Amino acid sequence: MRTFDLTPLYRSTVGFDRLFDLLDTAGKVETGGYPPYNIERLGEDDYRITLAVAGFAEDDVDIELHENRLTITGKRADGDETRTFLHQGIAGRAFERQFQLAEHVKVAGASLVNGLLNIDLQREIPEAKKPRKIAINGGEAANVKILKDVDAA
Numbered sequence: 001m002r003t004f005d006l007t008p009l010y011r012s013t014v015g016f017d018r019l020f021d022l023l024d025t026a027g028k029v030e031t032g033g034y035p036p037y038n039i040e041r042l043g044e045d046d047y048r049i050t051l052a053v054a055g056f057a058e059d060d061v062d063i064e065l066h067e068n069r070l071t072i073t074g075k076r077a078d079g080d081e082t083r084t085f086l087h088q089g090i091a092g093r094a095f096e097r098q099f100q101l102a103e104h105v106k107v108a109g110a111s112l113v114n115g116l117l118n119i120d121l122q123r124e125i126p127e128a129k130k131p132r133k134i135a136i137n138g139g140e141a142a143n144v145k146i147l148k149d150v151d152a153a
Contacts, residue, residue: 073096104126
């Protein structure tokens with residue numbers, strides 16, 4: 001895997017720290033497969049992340065949002081030592097999964113149903129950032145001055 005040194009960019013730019021941090025962490029994303037997850041688009045501004053967390057209760061899973069980084073961690077209480085497994089195929093190991101959310105994406109809610117953790121996300125664009133239609137006034141514009149012909153005088 002390639003690594004990029006972003007240090008020269010830090011020296012010659014101002015105010016792009018967040019962008020460079022995002023690029024730096026994107027290169028270090030671990031592609032481990034546990035727990036498996038889906039990302040769905042439910043509507044124009046609605047999304048859902050679904051993680052398969054079989055065997056985890058609501059108290060075993062923690063969801064945290066900090067500076068547009070959504071972190072889901074799961075840790076089960078210590079298992080029952082009196083049980084003897086002949087085969088243990090259901091993974092119950094601790095996990096941490098992170099997602100980088102775009103600006104204006106907020107967590108709308110979370111639910112744990114049938115071993116699937118659903119995290120609903122919604123993009124809420126502020127009024128100032130939404131596209132606006134500009135009306136065109138008919139006739140002469142109010143801010144245009146018409147100069148009279150100086151030679152005719």
